[in-house]
Amino acid sequence: MVKLPIYLDNNATTPVDPRVLEAMLPYFTEHFGNAASRNHSFGWKAEEAVDYAREQIARLVGCADKEIIFTSGATESNNLAIKGVYEMYAQKGNHFITVTTEHKAILDTCKHIEKLGAEITYLEPDTDGLISLKELENAITDKTVMISVMYGNNEVGVIQPIKEISDIARKNGILFHTDATQAIGKIPVDVDKDGIDLMSFSAHKMYGPKGVGALYVRRKNPRVKVTAQMDGGGHERGMRSGTLNVPGIVGFGKACEIAQNEMTGEAARLSALRDKLERALMHMEEVYINGNRENRLPHVTNMSFKYVEGEGLIMGIKDLAVSSGSACTSASLEPSYVLKSLGLNDDLAHSSIRFGLGRFTTEEEIDFAIEHVKEAVTKLREMSPLWEMFKEGIDLDKIVWQAH
Amino acid sequence: MAYSTKVIDHYSNPRNIGTLDKSDPSVGTGLVGAPECGDVMRLQIKVNDETGMIEDARFKTFGCGSAIASSSLATEWLKGKGVDEALTIDNMDIVEELALPPVKIHCSVLAEDAIRSAINDYRVKKGLEPLADKKRY
Ligand SMILES: Cc1ncc(COP(=O)(O)O)c(C=O)c1O
Ligand code: FES
Numbered sequence: 001m002v003k004l005p006i007y008l009d010n011n012a013t014t015p016v017d018p019r020v021l022e023a024m025l026p027y028f029t030e031h032f033g034n035a036a037s038r039n040h041s042f043g044w045k046a047e048e049a050v051d052y053a054r055e056q057i058a059r060l061v062g063c064a065d066k067e068i069i070f071t072s073g074a075t076e077s078n079n080l081a082i083k084g085v086y087e088m089y090a091q092k093g094n095h096f097i098t099v100t101t102e103h104k105a106i107l108d109t110c111k112h113i114e115k116l117g118a119e120i121t122y123l124e125p126d127t128d129g130l131i132s133l134k135e136l137e138n139a140i141t142d143k144t145v146m147i148s149v150m151y152g153n154n155e156v157g158v159i160q161p162i163k164e165i166s167d168i169a170r171k172n173g174i175l176f177h178t179d180a181t182q183a184i185g186k187i188p189v190d191v192d193k194d195g196i197d198l199m200s201f202s203a204h205k206m207y208g209p210k211g212v213g214a215l216y217v218r219r220k221n222p223r224v225k226v227t228a229q230m231d232g233g234g235h236e237r238g239m240r241s242g243t244l245n246v247p248g249i250v251g252f253g254k255a256c257e258i259a260q261n262e263m264t265g266e267a268a269r270l271s272a273l274r275d276k277l278e279r280a281l282m283h284m285e286e287v288y289i290n291g292n293r294e295n296r297l298p299h300v301t302n303m304s305f306k307y308v309e310g311e312g313l314i315m316g317i318k319d320l321a322v323s324s325g326s327a328c329t330s331a332s333l334e335p336s337y338v339l340k341s342l343g344l345n346d347d348l349a350h351s352s353i354r355f356g357l358g359r360f361t362t363e364e365e366i367d368f369a370i371e372h373v374k375e376a377v378t379k380l381r382e383m384s385p386l387w388e389m390f391k392e393g394i395d396l397d398k399i400v401w402q403a404h
Numbered sequence: 405m406a407y408s409t410k411v412i413d414h415y416s417n418p419r420n421i422g423t424l425d426k427s428d429p430s431v432g433t434g435l436v437g438a439p440e441c442g443d444v445m446r447l448q449i450k451v452n453d454e455t456g457m458i459e460d461a462r463f464k465t466f467g468c469g470s471a472i473a474s475s476s477l478a479t480e481w482l483k484g485k486g487v488d489e490a491l492t493i494d495n496m497d498i499v500e501e502l503a504l505p506p507v508k509i510h511c512s513v514l515a516e517d518a519i520r521s522a523i524n525d526y527r528v529k530k531g532l533e534p535l536a537d538k539k540r541y
Contacts, residue, residue, distance in 0.1 A: 307466060308466070309442050309443065309466050309467050309468060309471075310442075311442075311467075311468040311469070312415075312466075312467055312468045312469055312471070312472060315407065315415060315468070315469040316415075335442065345440070346439070346440035346441075346442070347439035347440055347442075350439070350440075350442035382421065383418060383421050383464055383465060383466075383472065384444075384464060384465070384466040385435065385444055385445070385446035385464035385465065385466060386439060386444055386466045387466075388423065388464060396439060401437065401438030401439065401440075401444070402435070402436045402437065402438065402517075402521075
């Protein structure tokens, strides 16, 4: 029997891998030193551990260890990349290009610099979530300083054509930043091959601890600099002050090492399970997969179960921890802006569920999930007036609804 | 956010799911909400023309657990009530009974609207004036 509830929300966060935890523990108690203490062995020990982790992380993404700036997570990394570049390159221009399906940590940071005088172009992806390279090129002006496009999307898993985007950036002498939080450790990412100048990522999405992340900042061809957003002791080459979270960083490093060793096998295993889940659920009528299916992270699927409301469905599958694009609980009652950007009608967006598989997801769990979801969808459809109308052949688009 | 035990009970064992014949002159049908808003409720009553009592009530709801529970509860309360008495069911009674949190009050409003809409449908069928919309804003 499988242990309940089953965690299928690995795009929100992941559990810490026991091997990661084991690596971290000594740095809370025994080797608790401040990595910036230069005068004694406690400090040296901590610094050594940080240096080693920096190497482990750099190796995973193909950069030099000096190019990794530790932060508190991807939210901070995104803030530092955008605000830091906006300030540092103010002489060059004030125009940024990003996409409507980015994480709030990008979109709200862009809104912030807009108030300070930046101009932002928000590209709209097509219905499968990919941006148009043509539109990207057309958006570039002589004032453009940076393009920021996420690697893999957190809600639907769509992977953008990163290399093609960075080629365009490079050709035009523009910096390229990517929020790779969902991609790192799941698929191969190489800052040189991919042509990335700045990159945000976070430990807790890849079986490391919460509250630690990194911003990769290119040092050569071109040499990139960001204005610090946190003033203080000048840590991290002056770009991010603050005593380093040594145990967190050690865990982050270990998580990267494990990911590097196990990524290929893990991606194959998880995409097979994900495909199994999708295939089985698609046997039901009126079930849709959201976002591009070819260019997709291996461990996630976003599906809409038409005529069933997402929050109601989540209540029905209470043994599964998943998330929904329906935001009925939020004050706005607006469904997911990412799904809306893909052109999904509000009713399908309200009917969506994201399943995020992870390292510890088993086949038994997926088998259980399939039956559980099928049962709940069937039961809720029997309760749904929309399903009944659909079955009677009534065109729901023709009805004048009494929206409230 | 945790659901109250009463919401869970109605959600897991909904009372009176189903469909009555729309064309029956003694049946009133209310369909409120919109798919784009994430909630649609259909509530039907069958009235005994002689006694004016609601003999049967059925619902189908597309919506969250609280919306399903609100409509399920509404059908329970409607059965056995007179049509005029049914109009006194207030959404805040539903909120109280189900212990709905503030963000879920609109689910109960929807149920009250559905009751009104079903009664109006019945009234029109009987050649009576529909009741004026209740203003909420
Ligand atoms: C794509 C993306 N960017 C940024 C973040 C924020 O990361 P963190 O929780 O490390 O601040 C997340 C996680 O929610 C994410 O999925
Ligand atoms: S139906 Fe929208 S929150 Fe209940």
